[in-house]
Amino acid sequence: MAAGLVISAPASGVGKTTLTLALARAWRNRGLNVQCFKSGPDYIDPAFHAAATGRASVNVDSWAMDRGTIAQLVSRGADADIVLAEGSMGLFDGVAARGVSGVGATADIAEMMGWPVVLVIDPSGQAQTAAAIAAGLRDYRPGVRLAGVVLNRVASLRHEDLVRRALNDSGIAVFGAMPRHAEISLPKRHLGLVQAEEQAEIGKLIDEAARFVAERVDLDAVLRSAASWSPQPAANGLNVTPPGQRIALARDAAFSFVYPHMLEAWRAAGAEILPFSPLADEAPDASADVCWLPGGYPELHAGKIAANARFRGGLRAFAETRPVHGECGGYMVLGTALTDADGVRHEMTGLLGLETSFAKRRMHLGYRLAELAAAIPGHRSGARLRGHEFHYSTILAQPDTLLAVVHDATGAVIAETGSQRGHATGTFFHLIAEDR
Template sequence: MAAGLVISAPASGVGKTTLTLALARAWRNRGLNVQCFKSGPDYIDPAFHAAATGRASVNIDSWAMDRAEIAHLVSRGANADVVLAEGSMGLFDGVAARGVSGTGATADIAEMLGWPVVLVIDPSGQAQTAAAIAAGLRDYRAGVRLAGVVLNRVASPRHEDLVRHALNDAGIAVFGALPRHAEISLPKRHLGLVQAEEQVEIGKLIDEAARFVAEHVDLEAVLRAAASWSPQSGENGLNVTPPGQRIALARDAAFSFVYPHMLEAWRAAGAEISTFSPLADEAPDASADVCWLPGGYPELHAGKIAASARFRDGLRVFAETRPVHGECGGYMVLGIALTDADGVRHEMAGLLGLETSFAKRRMHLGYRLAELAAPMPGHQVGARLRGHEFHYSTIIAQPDTPLAVVHDATGTVIAETGSRRGQATGTFFHLIAEDR
């Protein structure tokens, strides 16, 4: 039977990922099998979890997934000793309108699975007020249990003592305090952390974080606070249809944002996946029956993509007879042009009329519910798809047939409809699940 915990915080940027990775590696170094999950639609953190634990991590999402789907995904932790779910944003942060089984908040997952929460608290610029914040989070919602806190970026022993005493008076356990001057951090860029596969020293970074946290946090006390847990039945699995039997998947530093549970679901349904690298000027596998271009960072590699003639020509030939689909960055590459942050316009594949620009960045972020007005690989007209959008591009032109009517989490119709031309389709959102 595994021990389950949720790692959360009052807000983003407090140190949830670093603590999760450090705890996972520290316990693994002590001979425990650790399974991680990511609450919410984060494409990057699961790869860090896998690097820390040696086990694949997946996203669990209460807005896009029902309880059976979440139960199916977390059942992979049945043979682990410790199961950690890393939260997103603050503990109770989600959308205003309920989705399939919740609002997307980390608290939904904690309550659903019955796992206590370890809060990461940054008391910078405060002292006893940190205890008031922790107490407020503890008492805000019945069914969500607080195990205790780990303090991060503590300024001095005196600062730590003030905060510890206040938390003790509030009846909240303090598992440890991490000094500010020795903070361990991971490199970031505009969509979050720099991807794990881009960091050759990722193993050393995680090892150092584990050493640092083990020095300042009572690992045994954290483990004792975890809830004994055994997975509930999740026989229904994921409501995900593969886009084809043999899928050519773009995979490199420019095309890497794909949810791990999607790839697993495709394989579980019998699909085969062959990868190719547009940055290495590789064309999709000619024996595949569908090509899928995930999101990523095409804006950082636009010049190289534009110069990859073999990739672009091969993609065009492929699209003459078989479907090609792009998500977010992949969608932009299927368009006619992409202007980078320096204002340089780069020619893309031209399978769609979409043109985008990063010269004037504008953030697009949030859950998406799309009803297909035209078919796309794996899904027919009328299918209701749940996904998430996060990018900084501006649409210059989107002239093709709209792919879907797309709503945000409040039900408001948005302009990012996706589009279709011939065999090519694309969306700005990343698919998470289809409504049952």
């Protein structure tokens, strides 16, 4: 029987990912079988989890997924010794309006699964107030149980002692305390952490994090705080239809933002995935019946994409007879042009009229509910799709036929409707699930 824990915090940027990776690797080094999950729509962290554990990690999301889907996804942890679910943002942070099974908060998953929460707290600039914050989080929502706290970035032994005493007086266990340690800082860029596959030394970094944390955190006490857990049988599987039988999937540093559960669901339904690299000037496999371009960082590689004639010509030829769909970065590459952060305009594939720019960055972030006005690969016209949008591009032109009526989590209509032209379709949001 597995044991489960949630790693969360009062806010973003406190050290949840680093602690999750360190605990996972430290326990794996002890011979334990560790399964990680990511609460929320982050598509970067699961790759780090896999690097730390040797097991694939997937997202679980209470706004976009029903309980049956979440139960199906977490059941992969049944053979693990310990399950770690890494939260996103602060413990109770979500959207204002309830989605399928919650508001997208980490606390939803903690309560749903019955997994206690280990809080990562950065007490920089405070002392006893950190205990007040932890106590407030402990008592805020019945059904969410606090296991204890790990302190991160403590300034000195005296600082640590002040915070520890206040937490102990509040009846909150302190599993350990860590000073700032530059050697285990994960590099970042504008959409979050630099991807695991782009970091040649990621294994060494995780090993160092595990060593550092094992010296300062009581791993046995954390493990004892986990709740025994047996997965409940799911009433039905994932509600995901593959976009085709043979799927040409763009896959490299510019096209990597695809949710692992989507790929697994496609394969489980019998689809074959045929990866190709636009950055290596590869065209989609001619035997494929659909092409899918996920998001990523095309803005960092726009010049190379524009220069790769074999990729651009092969994609255009593919789209003459078969469907091509792009998400976010993939959507931008299907467009006419992309202007990078330096103001240089790069010609894209021209399958759609979309033109975007990063010269004046503006963040677009949040859940999306789209009702399709036309079919996309794997989903009929009229289908209601749930997803997530996160990018900094500005639309200069979006002249093609509207693909969907898109709402944010409050129900407000947004301008990023997606586009359709011929066999090409694209959206700014990353698909997570279709409403049943």
